[in-house]
Amino acid sequence: MYRDLSHPLRTGAPTYPGDPDVSVEPAATHEADGYSVHSVELGSHAGTHVDAPRHTEPDGATLDDGGVGEWVFDARLLDLTPCEAREGIEPAAFPDDLDPEIDLLVVRTGWANAWGTDAYRDHPFLTPAFAERCVDAGVGVGIDAFGPDPTAPAEPTDHEPGDEPTGFPAHHALLGADRPIVENLRNLAGLPDRFTVYAFPLPLAEGDGAPARVVAETR
Amino acid sequence: MYRDLSHPLRTGAPTYPGDPDVSVEPAATHEADGYSVHSVELGSHAGTHVDAPRHTEPDGATLDDGGVGEWVFDARLLDLTPCEAREGIEPAAFPDDLDPEIDLLVVRTGWANAWGTDAYRDHPFLTPAFAERCVDAGVGVGIDAFGPDPTAPAEPTDHEPGDEPTGFPAHHALLGADRPIVENLRNLAGLPDRFTVYAFPLPLAEGDGAPARVVAETR
Numbered sequence: 001m002y003r004d005l006s007h008p009l010r011t012g013a014p015t016y017p018g019d020p021d022v023s024v025e026p027a028a029t030h031e032a033d034g035y036s037v038h039s040v041e042l043g044s045h046a047g048t049h050v051d052a053p054r055h056t057e058p059d060g061a062t063l064d065d066g067g068v069g070e071w072v073f074d075a076r077l078l079d080l081t082p083c084e085a086r087e088g089i090e091p092a093a094f095p096d097d098l099d100p101e102i103d104l105l106v107v108r109t110g111w112a113n114a115w116g117t118d119a120y121r122d123h124p125f126l127t128p129a130f131a132e133r134c135v136d137a138g139v140g141v142g143i144d145a146f147g148p149d150p151t152a153p154a155e156p157t158d159h160e161p162g163d164e165p166t167g168f169p170a171h172h173a174l175l176g177a178d179r180p181i182v183e184n185l186r187n188l189a190g191l192p193d194r195f196t197v198y199a200f201p202l203p204l205a206e207g208d209g210a211p212a213r214v215v216a217e218t219r
Numbered sequence: 220m221y222r223d224l225s226h227p228l229r230t231g232a233p234t235y236p237g238d239p240d241v242s243v244e245p246a247a248t249h250e251a252d253g254y255s256v257h258s259v260e261l262g263s264h265a266g267t268h269v270d271a272p273r274h275t276e277p278d279g280a281t282l283d284d285g286g287v288g289e290w291v292f293d294a295r296l297l298d299l300t301p302c303e304a305r306e307g308i309e310p311a312a313f314p315d316d317l318d319p320e321i322d323l324l325v326v327r328t329g330w331a332n333a334w335g336t337d338a339y340r341d342h343p344f345l346t347p348a349f350a351e352r353c354v355d356a357g358v359g360v361g362i363d364a365f366g367p368d369p370t371a372p373a374e375p376t377d378h379e380p381g382d383e384p385t386g387f388p389a390h391h392a393l394l395g396a397d398r399p400i401v402e403n404l405r406n407l408a409g410l411p412d413r414f415t416v417y418a419f420p421l422p423l424a425e426g427d428g429a430p431a432r433v434v435a436e437t438r
Contacts, residue, residue: 002288010424020246020258024423027239027262030277035387036427037274038263039239043246043256047422055256058249068434069221168254198417200432203266204243205229208255212432213419215287 005142005185005197005214006048007115009040014116016146019043045209050201051147051181054208056171061178063207070180073104073197075142075216077188081110085122086150086164091133098137104182104197105139112144112186118154125150128165131173141174142182142197142214148174182214192218224404224416224433225267226334228259233335235365238262264428269420270366270400273427275390280397282426289399292323292416294361294435296407300329304341305369305383310352317356323401323416324358331363331405337373344369347384350392360393361401361416361433367393401433411437 007013013022020043027039045051050071053060078095089107098105107126114120123145126134131148134141141148148170174181182199196217201210226232232241239262246258264270269290272279297314308326317324326345333339342364345353350367353360360367367389393400401418415436420429 002286002291004287004422006422008283008422008424018247018252019256024263028237033237035275035390036277037238038423038427039260040263040265040421040423041258041260043258044243045256046259056254058255064227067221068223068432071432072221171254198419200417200419200434202259202421202430203223203225203227203432204257204259205227208257211421213287213422215419 001218003187003191003216003218005187005216006212007184007186009042009047009211013047014120015043015046017152019045022046042211044204044207045183047211048184048186048214049209049211050199051171051175051183051209052207053175053178056168056175060175063201063204063210068200071199071201073140073199074101075104075106075195075197076102077106077108077191077193079108080124081108083109083124085119087124088127088163089124089130090127091129094130094133103139104142105134106142106185106188106197108188109144112188115186121146121151121154123151126170128169128173131170135173135177135179140180140182142185144185144188145183147171147183148181185214191216220437222406222410222435222437224406224435225431226403226405228261228266228430232266233339234262234265236371238264241265261430263423263426264402266430267403267405267433268428268430269418270390270394270402270428271426272394272397275387275394279394282420282423282429287419290418290420292359292418293320294323294325294414294416295321296325296327296410296412298327299343300327302328302343304338306343307346307382308343308349309346310348313349313352322358323361324353325361325404325407325416327407328363331407334405340365340370340373342370345389347388347392350389354392354396354398359399359401361404363404363407364402366390366402367400404433410435
């Protein structure tokens, strides 16, 4: 059984602040040309996508530097729902019975439901200590949010920043250790504890990451 | 074992005549922004990609109309190398021992080697009768060329058009029967007779097709 874990891409799809806008518009039509083709504009980290180490590490590996089999994962679900807005996920949440064969921890925060709203930016995040715990366990991270680090809010709020980290510490911990990150996942509810993830990225040459049609296979 | 069957996407990558140009350019850099993101422009049929029926059939299914498992194939290799330029592939070339479980015929013409040159447009093509034979057998087609129908030459030549079909008869035969087409494959040399193909398309909403990181799994 295959399950789609990817958000659809269409004009105006949500993007990380500052990233290129998404546009999908007709380029050839049945009426004028006898066939249909669309013109697509998007960023390398648009929609559901993977991060290569080069994304945050200036000398990190690009998508060209490994075999395509690196994007097939033995995945474990970590369902943390319900989470609070801007909740920091602490090492205590890390599964204490993780099979050493697992190479991707898929963190469900429930934030996929906020896709397309300002609230999507207020997603839970991985504390740097949790990210380090993943590195120690040899797993990459998939998450149903913009990413493992906090995203700036849509507009100034009276939300107390508290101990939110600044910068990209979870990215640096994971990508600096060559552990992949898969972002903007959806449709995680009801997945079994363990499944296969296919996250083959679009083959952008020397890519710092790329959109991917991410799929789970369950047995 | 996983094998990448996809051409890299970079600025200036080959496109079918009239399709949008491919551009992959920096949008955020380590120096200016502290991370790297690229801006990507391409057509829905750029690089290695899949065709949905909507591509040539005005009322055909889009990428949204089926489950993602439809893009996992039990594939059979049909290695026809060496082929002549603009050779028409006839029904006699269809394998006479095709397992009924097979749902994708991967046709190797050798034309992937011409990727990036004008000669790539002079690819072999499927005769309408061969395409009908595929439909009768219930298989879609993958091919290491722009597509199953002839492509206009780069410039007028003295090549005798002979009995080359005009329009898109092989597309209409296959897509009109809801059989998928996977185009611009590469790296087919040395594949076994039978393998699994993953051709998950980028999730373009209501897509007429989409770029895909196409991967073979061999055992």
